[in-house]
Amino acid sequence: MADRSPSEIARETFKQLSLKKLAPTPENYQALYHEVAGTLPPAHFPFDRLRQISAALPAKNPGQQKQCGLLESAISQRSWEGVQNALVGYAGFGMVAPTVSDSGLAPLAASPHSNPALTPEFMEQIARLIDNALPALGTDDDRFLEQARELLAFIRQPVPDLPRTKTMLANFSHRLSFTAEDQAEIKIVLLQLLHLVFTNIGELCIDDQWLKGQIDALMEASTPPLSLRRLDDVQRRLVDVIAKQAEAKTRAHEAQTQMRELLVAFVDRLSLMGESSGVYQVRIEECARQIEQVTSIEELAPVLQSALSATRSMALDTQNSREQLQFMRDKTEQAEAEISKLHLELDRVSAQARHDPLTGALNRRGLDEAIQREISRAMRKDTPLCLALLDIDNFKKLNDDLGHEAGDAALTHLADVTRASMRPQDTLARFGGEEFVIVLPDTGLELGVLALTRLQRELTKKFFLRDNQKVLITFSAGVAQLATGESGVDCIKRADQAMYLAKRTGKNRVLAG
Numbered sequence: 001m002a003d004r005s006p007s008e009i010a011r012e013t014f015k016q017l018s019l020k021k022l023a024p025t026p027e028n029y030q031a032l033y034h035e036v037a038g039t040l041p042p043a044h045f046p047f048d049r050l051r052q053i054s055a056a057l058p059a060k061n062p063g064q065q066k067q068c069g070l071l072e073s074a075i076s077q078r079s080w081e082g083v084q085n086a087l088v089g090y091a092g093f094g095m096v097a098p099t100v101s102d103s104g105l106a107p108l109a110a111s112p113h114s115n116p117a118l119t120p121e122f123m124e125q126i127a128r129l130i131d132n133a134l135p136a137l138g139t140d141d142d143r144f145l146e147q148a149r150e151l152l153a154f155i156r157q158p159v160p161d162l163p164r165t166k167t168m169l170a171n172f173s174h175r176l177s178f179t180a181e182d183q184a185e186i187k188i189v190l191l192q193l194l195h196l197v198f199t200n201i202g203e204l205c206i207d208d209q210w211l212k213g214q215i216d217a218l219m220e221a222s223t224p225p226l227s228l229r230r231l232d233d234v235q236r237r238l239v240d241v242i243a244k245q246a247e248a249k250t251r252a253h254e255a256q257t258q259m260r261e262l263l264v265a266f267v268d269r270l271s272l273m274g275e276s277s278g279v280y281q282v283r284i285e286e287c288a289r290q291i292e293q294v295t296s297i298e299e300l301a302p303v304l305q306s307a308l309s310a311t312r313s314m315a316l317d318t319q320n321s322r323e324q325l326q327f328m329r330d331k332t333e334q335a336e337a338e339i340s341k342l343h344l345e346l347d348r349v350s351a352q353a354r355h356d357p358l359t360g361a362l363n364r365r366g367l368d369e370a371i372q373r374e375i376s377r378a379m380r381k382d383t384p385l386c387l388a389l390l391d392i393d394n395f396k397k398l399n400d401d402l403g404h405e406a407g408d409a410a411l412t413h414l415a416d417v418t419r420a421s422m423r424p425q426d427t428l429a430r431f432g433g434e435e436f437v438i439v440l441p442d443t444g445l446e447l448g449v450l451a452l453t454r455l456q457r458e459l460t461k462k463f464f465l466r467d468n469q470k471v472l473i474t475f476s477a478g479v480a481q482l483a484t485g486e487s488g489v490d491c492i493k494r495a496d497q498a499m500y501l502a503k504r505t506g507k508n509r510v511l512a513g
């Protein structure tokens, strides 16, 4: 039998079908064929069931459509390997909701891990997302925190139940929306309160120009959009204001005590004068009475003597009082002069704290602190940091042509335009006369140069106006990116060299250092 050709086997198979009175179905034919040929029938391939599954699979995106096509063709070719590849490929194109299809079959993916998108890694990513978002939502709502903890514990299980995960996520998201809304509102109200406090402090110190300037800067710095750096700035300024107020309070207290002492001394002196003039009056009245009674010139002499001595002693008392009052007046004037000197000194020292009083930019001390902070941040986050040094071109000529006051206004204008055009996280500091440093976090050299070039353009658009005349301010700048292990001072030196080169090669340029 083994030597027979396929056509002979086929003929014999038909003969057997008729002899055994079997229906001529493909299955019967196949079974008899292998019996006649003496070969093994291939493993059963469930065409119909597989086609049903294939028909139940939604093809909602191009990836799924392609895999459905591949599945159909694998079924036609009876290729188990093809079927497996098509199904694995299909699962990679998104999670399918476990609904029942027209065919009456539930689609795949009832377990979270039958879809690669819901792998333990993916669930861990969701858990980390929640973990990281929690601190931003505050710790006031206990129920919300508890719900978050429950959800985290649940989705970190090895195989979390999918429908339960969905329900828990939906509940959490619902509560989260309220908590986030609350937090946003709290932030707004806190800011309003802060502004109210600043306004009040500002009104309390109308005579103190420096303090008023600080309050204005505080108001501006606490206006959204806020950033951690702007809040740092608010904090630094507030510390200065509080220190200044404490000193002013001590000073006022001292002055008050001194004035009170002077007043007490003055009142004492007045009553003494009153007393001595009362004694004088009694003695003079006595003299007058004696004069009325004298009968001879001899009797008059001792009375006159007594009147003279009373007058002399009154004159002496008056002289003493005048001297004492003069002394007190001198002392008061001296105290006043000392207080106003102290005031001036305090203004000067306070203004030097961290900000440049003219432009409101940080001063050298403030800059040192800001650079230190940004260097630590850049190292921690492994991000680039640039320092730019800019110097106004031909500033001496501007001063000479328009006056020193116009020069001051030009410096303020440059600082204002810079603050408006740089990012909130950038920091501006006045480095010296007409030199400024800009600290640019998260910025590589190329972007740093671009930022300064953009600032140049802004200055050509936002003119400095003097007596209704447009005055164009330009600057030359050098930008340096902080190298590993480099100090802020050395980085500024490199920026300074680049700026110097920009000056020497025509000004109004930005060069990388």
Ligand SMILES: Nc1nc2c(ncn2[C@@H]2O[C@H](COP(=O)(O)OP(=O)(O)OP(=O)(O)O)[C@@H](O)[C@H]2O)c(=O)[nH]1
Binding pocket: 391, 392, 393, 394, 395, 396, 397, 399, 403, 404, 405, 406, 407, 408, 411, 432, 433, 434, 503, 507
């Ligand atoms: N109005 C005003 N002028 C200042 C201030 N600080 C420094 N200056 C003046 O700035 C001028 C700087 O002059 P220079 O160093 O010669 O520089 P420049 O004229 O800008 O020349 P280049 O830098 O070469 O473009 C000096 O005249 C200083 O008096 C300030 O606070 N206010």
